[in-house]
Amino acid sequence: MSKILILAQHDGSSINQGTSKAVTAAQQIQGASIDLVVFADDVSTIATKASKLAGVNTVHAVTTSNENWKLAQGIAPKIAELSANYSHVFGPSTTFGKDVMPCVAALLGQNQISDIMQVIDATTFKRPIYAGNAVISVSSNHDKIVATIRTASFKTGDMTSGSANIENHSIENTQTDTKFISLQAGNSERPDLQTAPKVISGGRGIGSEENFELMYKLADKIGAATGASRAAVDAGYCPNEMQVGQTGKIIAPDLYMSFGISGAIQHLTGIKDAGTIVAINKDADAPIYEVADIGLVGDLFKIVPELMEKL
């Protein structure tokens, strides 16, 4: 039988939905029993929230110090230690999970299966490679499977009605070679890009940081999150956490509306799972139209104001 330990992610006050998506993936393994591990300096409140995820039996609540819960080196050894009784160790494929899980894999002497997009059975999984240009089936016949779960491929489950047991742990030897200094967090007034049902996204075609206001206004009009291409972030039109794509966020909103984005493969891999993709570009031959469900060719500076009026 599969016993699965999942690394829970949180920001100090709430559990990240990526955790729930990892639980959803784990539930697709027949007969799996699922536990979580959560780390925090003051762990009890967040552990209680973690215990509400439906389908989870036990939450291992680990107390850390000096904000070590944010650091891979601060938590990976404990995850590896706890995983002794498990067949699988999963984490969400967020920057947090990507940072920590390979450390766990190395401590356990295993290769990691990154970005699982589909569960075939307890030991076989599908994952994308080459910016999503190919999909491989990977299997492991070793004692332990360490993996990250591609959050855009799985649904958020019930995060409120569970009632898992909480088991308390602590870390004996706290590392001091890595220190958390600060977090410069982005705008929190708009919906979260990774989980929002609607996303308005701008590219190089937007032309400037001032013009990007158009995207924010349109997003606010329809209650959407905002995203961007790498070119727009590199040019300083908007902050890095808005980047969508192979090396940014992989998202799956119901609606993705792109403005002045050409549709490079590295961008498209981040939006392929979106329900409806709308493309607005002045170039009718832009590759974005190959994946768009609805395309409109034209100048975004004329189209956006008109949309504001008519939506």
Next chain:
Amino acid sequence: MKILVAIKRVVDFNVRVQVKPDGSGVATDGVKMSINPFDEIAIEEALRIKEAGKADEIVVVTIGVNDAQQQLRTALAMGADRAILVESESEIQSLKAAHSLLHIVEKEQPGLVIMGKQAIDDDNNQTPQMLATLWKRPQATFVSKLEINEDKALATREIDAGLETIEIKLPALVSTDLRLNEPRFVKLPDIMKAKRKPLDVINIDETVAGFDDKELSIENYESPQPRQKGVMVDSVDELVAALKEKGLV
């Protein structure tokens, strides 16, 4: 301080790779190969640290086929001092790569190891973290700004929530994100000069003695599911109507 930069030879990012019809892999014959873009950024960062007087030697290493010497020569032309090819005719997975690199790290004793955060072929994003763990040294992954202050480094990381700054004690490992820097172009005279720089070749077996590889097996390659063909509309009115019909606005 010595900086070790680990790079990988990959299919150039401009190539749209295709899965072979028999599902045995992707077609790479005759395809343009380059240094993984993140690794170019790693080389550039090492050069800038050296140019700022905070490092005295840059060693670049790759694990790969004999032809990967081309990518090492490019790194030398950019300004690295010395190169090592760990030759492996077969593809290896991340954990073996990390063990092999650990061997090089133990031999070279760098103060800093810089690597790209992910290779754009496997998109694994694992080897740097695995190497840091095996080396038992701090890691700063997905770094977009790096400041070396004697025996410490201040690293700004691009994370989902924004920009996180951490301090790591050296020796340490850094993995690069795209916005760390813009790599320089190599000039012709540098390519000539690079031909005379030392490039050692060793076999991978010499670097992984006693390592028990737990390889994953890759059973099949397939093309991704194509999206259904969309429609083109001619006006904002039609667009709004289409969105309303789908219940999206």
